[in-house]
Amino acid sequence: MDLTLSAAQLDLQARARAYVVDHLQPNEAAFERAGGRLPAATRDELKRAAIEARLHGGSFPRELGGQGWTVLEQVIVHEQLGQATGGLWSFIPGGYNALVHADVAQRSRYLEPSLRGERFGSYAITEPSAGSDARALEATAVRDAATGEYVLNGEKWFVTGPPDETDFMIFHCLVGDPSLATDEDPQPTLFLVDYDTPGVALKHDPDYTHTFADRHPQFVLADVRVPASAILGGIGRADELTNEWFVEERIHIGARCAGAMQRLLALAVDWATSRVQFGQRIYDFQGVSFPLADSAADAAAARLLTREAAALADGGADPKVVHAKASLAKLFASEAAWRCADRVVQVFGGRGYMREFPAERYLRELRVDRIWEGTSEIQRLIVARALEKRGVGRVVG
Ligand SMILES: Cc1cc2nc3c(=O)[nH]c(=O)nc-3n(C[C@H](O)[C@H](O)[C@H](O)COP(=O)(O)OP(=O)(O)OC[C@H]3O[C@@H](n4cnc5c(N)ncnc54)[C@H](O)[C@@H]3O)c2cc1C
Known part of the structure; x- marks a missing residue:
C-alpha cells in the first residue's frame, strides 16, 4: 500500500x-x-x-x-x-456524514447552512439506559395517522455540539408505526429535529473533565411532532447510517490522537533539551528521554494504522475489514495518546500540571477518546470478533 x-x-x-x-x-x-x-x-x-x-x-x-x-x-x-x-x-x-443522505429540502434547510457555518447539528444516540449497547435504545417515533406527523419521545445524553451555535439534532429512535409493520418492526430511524420544536427540552448541561468547544447536554423530547419530511435517509436506516458515522469518526479520532502525540512530543523535546537540572539537560537523563522514545513509537504507529484504515476505505476494501481496521486504529491511537500525554506531563514536571501549558490540557482532553464513539472495550470486542470472522491475516495484515 x-x-x-x-x-x-x-x-x-x-x-x-x-x-x-x-x-x-x-x-x-x-x-x-x-x-x-x-x-x-x-x-x-x-x-x-x-x-x-x-x-x-x-x-x-x-x-x-x-x-x-x-x-x-x-x-x-x-x-x-x-x-x-x-x-x-x-x-x-x-456536518455529520449522515447528512449526505439528506433530500433536496433537507439539504437547503440543514446541510447547506451547516457548510456556511450558520447552523450546527448534533447526533443524539446515547440514552440513560443505552450506551455501549445500542440495542437497548428506547426513544420512539409513532406516526399519527390523522396528520401524518411523527410523535417523538425519548431522553438523549451527551448531545454534543458547540453551545450558542448548535440548533438541530439527528435523533436516533425506533419507529413503531403499526401501519408500516414488518417482521423487523420497530425500525431504527433518524429524524432531523430543530431544538426550538415544541417539546424539545434541555434537561441538564453538565461540566466534563475537558474544557471543550462542544458541550454535551442531556435532552428530553416529549411528544415532539415532526413531519414525515424530517426522516433522514428513510425509515429503518438508522443503524446503517450511524455505523457509517462511527467508522468515519473512529478514523478521525485516530488521526487527531496521532496529531496530538506529535505536538506533545515536539513540546517535550524542546523543553527537555533546554531545561537544565543537576548541571545538564534533562533530555540527557534516560529517565526523561526514553519515555519520549516510547511516545515516538506510539505516535508513528498510530499515524500509520490510521492512514492504513483510511486508504483501505478509499480503495473499496470489504467494509467489515474497514470497520475492524477503524476500531484497531481508534483503540491503539487513543490508548497511546493517553500514555503519551501522561509521559509528557511528567517530563514538564510542575509546569505539566498547569492549565496554561498544552500538556496539562491534553491530559484531560485525550481521556475521552478512550470512551466516545465506542469505548476501548467495545473496540476490542469488534477487533476480537473480526479476528475470528475475517481471519487474523485480514485484520493485522
Ligand atoms: C464527552 C462525551 C461526548 C459524547 N458525545 C456523544 C454524542 O454526541 N452522541 C451520542 O449519542 N453519544 C455521545 N457520547 C456517549 C458515548 O458514546 C458513550 O458514553 C459511550 O459509548 C459509552 O457508553 P456509556 O457511557 O453508557 O457507558 P456504558 O455502556 O454503560 O459502559 C460502562 C463501562 O462498561 C464497559 N462495557 C460495556 N459493555 C461492555 C462489554 N460488552 N464488554 C466489555 N466492557 C463493556 C464500557 O467499556 C465502559 O467501561 C459522548 C460521551 C462523552 C463522555
Whole structure:
C-alpha cells in the first residue's frame, strides 16, 4: 500500500497546518481561562478563516458544497486538527456524514447552512439506559395517522455540539408505526429535529473533565411532532447510517490522537533539551528521554494504522475489514495518546500540571477518546470478533 502524499495532499496538509497554527492555537489559552467559551466574534472569525482555507465540509461531495476529500485526505487534516487543544476545530463548518443522505429540502434547510457555518447539528444516540449497547435504545417515533406527523419521545445524553451555535439534532429512535409493520418492526430511524420544536427540552448541561468547544447536554423530547419530511435517509436506516458515522469518526479520532502525540512530543523535546537540572539537560537523563522514545513509537504507529484504515476505505476494501481496521486504529491511537500525554506531563514536571501549558490540557482532553464513539472495550470486542470472522491475516495484515 502506497501512502505517499500527492502534491495536492501536501498542499491540503499545509493549509490545515496553517489554520491550526494561525487561528486555533493562539486562542487555546484564553479559551481555557474563559472556561470553554469564545466570544461570538472569535467564533465567526474561526468559521470565516476555515472557509477561506477551504477546510469546511471536507467529507461532503463537491456537488453538495463540500470539499470531496478522500478518507485519507480527511485523516491528513484531522492529524493537524489534533494539534490544537480545546476541540476548537468544532467551529469549522461541516456536518455529520449522515447528512449526505439528506433530500433536496433537507439539504437547503440543514446541510447547506451547516457548510456556511450558520447552523450546527448534533447526533443524539446515547440514552440513560443505552450506551455501549445500542440495542437497548428506547426513544420512539409513532406516526399519527390523522396528520401524518411523527410523535417523538425519548431522553438523549451527551448531545454534543458547540453551545450558542448548535440548533438541530439527528435523533436516533425506533419507529413503531403499526401501519408500516414488518417482521423487523420497530425500525431504527433518524429524524432531523430543530431544538426550538415544541417539546424539545434541555434537561441538564453538565461540566466534563475537558474544557471543550462542544458541550454535551442531556435532552428530553416529549411528544415532539415532526413531519414525515424530517426522516433522514428513510425509515429503518438508522443503524446503517450511524455505523457509517462511527467508522468515519473512529478514523478521525485516530488521526487527531496521532496529531496530538506529535505536538506533545515536539513540546517535550524542546523543553527537555533546554531545561537544565543537576548541571545538564534533562533530555540527557534516560529517565526523561526514553519515555519520549516510547511516545515516538506510539505516535508513528498510530499515524500509520490510521492512514492504513483510511486508504483501505478509499480503495473499496470489504467494509467489515474497514470497520475492524477503524476500531484497531481508534483503540491503539487513543490508548497511546493517553500514555503519551501522561509521559509528557511528567517530563514538564510542575509546569505539566498547569492549565496554561498544552500538556496539562491534553491530559484531560485525550481521556475521552478512550470512551466516545465506542469505548476501548467495545473496540476490542469488534477487533476480537473480526479476528475470528475475517481471519487474523485480514485484520493485522
Ligand atoms: C464527552 C462525551 C461526548 C459524547 N458525545 C456523544 C454524542 O454526541 N452522541 C451520542 O449519542 N453519544 C455521545 N457520547 C456517549 C458515548 O458514546 C458513550 O458514553 C459511550 O459509548 C459509552 O457508553 P456509556 O457511557 O453508557 O457507558 P456504558 O455502556 O454503560 O459502559 C460502562 C463501562 O462498561 C464497559 N462495557 C460495556 N459493555 C461492555 C462489554 N460488552 N464488554 C466489555 N466492557 C463493556 C464500557 O467499556 C465502559 O467501561 C459522548 C460521551 C462523552 C463522555
